[in-house]
Amino acid sequence: MLHIVWFKRDLRVADHAPLAEAAAAGPVLPLYVAEPDYWRLSDASPRQWAFTRGAVQDLAARLAAMGTSLVVRVGDVVEVLEALRQRHGALALHSHEETGNLWTFARDRRVAAWARAHGVAWSEHAQFGVRRRMRDRDHWARFFARRMEAPMIATPARLHGTDEPVGRLPEWAREDGLTSLQPPGRAAALDLLDSFFAGRGADYRRGMSSPISGERACSRLSPHLAMGSLSMREAVQRVAAELARADPVIARGNAQSLLSRLHWHCHFIQKLESEPELERRAAHSAAEAARRSTAPDDPRLLAWAQGRTGLPFLDACMRSLIATGWLNFRMRAMVQAVASYHLALDWQASGTRLARLFIDYEPGIHWPQVQMQSGATGINTPRIYNPIKQGLDQDPDAVFIARWVPEVASLAPPMRHMPWLAGGAVPIVEVAEAARAAKLRISAMRAEPGFQVAARGVFERHGSRARTFGNDHPVETRARAAQKAAKAGRQAVLDL
Numbered sequence: 001m002l003h004i005v006w007f008k009r010d011l012r013v014a015d016h017a018p019l020a021e022a023a024a025a026g027p028v029l030p031l032y033v034a035e036p037d038y039w040r041l042s043d044a045s046p047r048q049w050a051f052t053r054g055a056v057q058d059l060a061a062r063l064a065a066m067g068t069s070l071v072v073r074v075g076d077v078v079e080v081l082e083a084l085r086q087r088h089g090a091l092a093l094h095s096h097e098e099t100g101n102l103w104t105f106a107r108d109r110r111v112a113a114w115a116r117a118h119g120v121a122w123s124e125h126a127q128f129g130v131r132r133r134m135r136d137r138d139h140w141a142r143f144f145a146r147r148m149e150a151p152m153i154a155t156p157a158r159l160h161g162t163d164e165p166v167g168r169l170p171e172w173a174r175e176d177g178l179t180s181l182q183p184p185g186r187a188a189a190l191d192l193l194d195s196f197f198a199g200r201g202a203d204y205r206r207g208m209s210s211p212i213s214g215e216r217a218c219s220r221l222s223p224h225l226a227m228g229s230l231s232m233r234e235a236v237q238r239v240a241a242e243l244a245r246a247d248p249v250i251a252r253g254n255a256q257s258l259l260s261r262l263h264w265h266c267h268f269i270q271k272l273e274s275e276p277e278l279e280r281r282a283a284h285s286a287a288e289a290a291r292r293s294t295a296p297d298d299p300r301l302l303a304w305a306q307g308r309t310g311l312p313f314l315d316a317c318m319r320s321l322i323a324t325g326w327l328n329f330r331m332r333a334m335v336q337a338v339a340s341y342h343l344a345l346d347w348q349a350s351g352t353r354l355a356r357l358f359i360d361y362e363p364g365i366h367w368p369q370v371q372m373q374s375g376a377t378g379i380n381t382p383r384i385y386n387p388i389k390q391g392l393d394q395d396p397d398a399v400f401i402a403r404w405v406p407e408v409a410s411l412a413p414p415m416r417h418m419p420w421l422a423g424g425a426v427p428i429v430e431v432a433e434a435a436r437a438a439k440l441r442i443s444a445m446r447a448e449p450g451f452q453v454a455a456r457g458v459f460e461r462h463g464s465r466a467r468t469f470g471n472d473h474p475v476e477t478r479a480r481a482a483q484k485a486a487k488a489g490r491q492a493v494l495d496l
């Protein structure tokens with residue numbers, strides 16, 4: 001029997017349970033299917049494909065060194081699998097579980113139906129610390145810890161393959177504004193871990209909130225974790241090993257903060273795993289009822305997405321994201337909050353634009369975060385980031401603004417934050433007034449009968465019970481204080 005290892009967002013040979021299982025069972029056919037219907041979706045983009053393509057090439061080279069070729073096919077997975085079954089006879093299918101978008105969810109159901117119809121055993125292994133068919137969050141943190149502490153899966157020394165023709169990866173290159181692609185592949189991922197612990201991470205907590213220092217101080221592991229060139233367990237165990245060192249190069253607090261974020265990664269993906277509809281439907285019913293659709297060509301959506309709002313710091317963040325495919329967490333939260341609160345755009349329209357721009361697009365983190373930063377969960381304190389104040393805090397000398405918004409670079413630094421005060425064009429929205437209007441909308445929603453009962457339901461399903469990986473970000477600390485206030489019956493909305 002032939003054992004097909006179907007690689008999806010797990011493009012590595014290390015710590016790869018399906019590959020190890022297949023290699024122990026018989027001849028292996030490693031398969032990657034480039035699916036045109038997926039890459040045509042509105043949340044998929046050429047930049048994501050460019051990173052994925054590089055990671056697949058890296059995987060192919062590693063498999064070749066182990067004695068077999070990665071078979072690449074372009075098309076529908078079920079049709080590809082059926083063609084292989086007709087050519088090779090009896091098959092077994094091995095893969096990781098995927099918590100993707102609704103499209104991949106439906107595609108996996110078709111694969112399951114095909115496997116059942118043809119008596120093909122499909123063995124799926126958990127990816128990350130994410131649990132299938134989980135009803136509530138009560139024991140999730142323990143589950144995550146157990147999975148991360150388990151030993152890494154040994155990489156098979158040699159693979160015995162087939163004579164299946166190898167195939168070619170499509171180019172699918174299209175101009176999408178990216179000027180530099182973060183290097184894909186496992187060596188690049190390991191380099192990032194090494195450089196982080198050799199010194200880069202010394203500035204992690206202090207530097208992560210500014211887009212200037214964050215570019216270097218943040219781990220930059222996100223696209224590698226999203227495409228699986230690095231396993232979550234490998235990353236967590238590396239951090240744990242650094243924490244256990246007697247002579248750490250970077251302060252333990254920084255390593256601990258990275259560990260918290262790796263935990264959040266899985267905590268967020270678990271939300272979409274438990275409720276895939278969160279990609280389209282607000283977690284809280286009142287937030288869903290309050291939604292107003294935004295047309296894809298809405299001029300305010302386009303101005304926001306293209307970095308043309310006239311708010312220089314916001315525009316600088318969007319333009320830098322367009323050029324690099326990456327933005328630090330605080331600025332992602334800010335751009336999403338401005339879209340949803342100040343510009344009153346529907347979170348799905350703005351979230352889709354962001355998804356396409358992120359090289360690290362991970363649906364399970366993205367959609368719950370988009371909802372959280374848009375006030376759609378009902379269980380998180382709404383945070384109305386002020387894009388001018390954020391600029392003054394995170395880019396006090398306006399060098400980031402000058403770099404990405406050259407049209408204001410000739411102004412004195414303080415004026416670059418508010419060029420309209422120097423006679424420049426006014427932005428598309430008046431920030432203070434729009435924030436007040438957003439607060440009124442939030443208050444009206446929260447005052448509706450049944451709001452708290454529905455919020456309790458969202459918390460039961462998705463809320464964090466973890467204490468061990470406590471939030472350590474100053475914004476989180478303030479948010480927790482505000483949550484306490486909210487529980488005590490007071491209205492809490494954070495102006496940041």
Ligand SMILES: Cc1cc2nc3c(=O)[nH]c(=O)nc-3n(C[C@H](O)[C@H](O)[C@H](O)COP(=O)(O)OP(=O)(O)OC[C@H]3O[C@@H](n4cnc5c(N)ncnc54)[C@H](O)[C@@H]3O)c2cc1C
Pocket residue numbers: 208218219220221222223225226258261262264265266268327328329330332333336358360361362363365366369370373
């Ligand atoms: C609106 C919005 C959308 C986002 N969409 C994505 C996305 O599509 N893909 C994605 O990987 N991250 C997303 N994030 C989370 C976070 O911003 C990125 O993970 C982070 O900026 C990536 O840079 P880094 O790898 O240097 O992060 P680091 O700060 O070094 O963190 C290390 C890792 O921890 C995880 N992580 C960090 N912050 C978070 C968080 N808040 N929630 C969950 N996991 C986290 C990521 O895997 C990250 O690579 C989003 C955040 C917001 C506010």
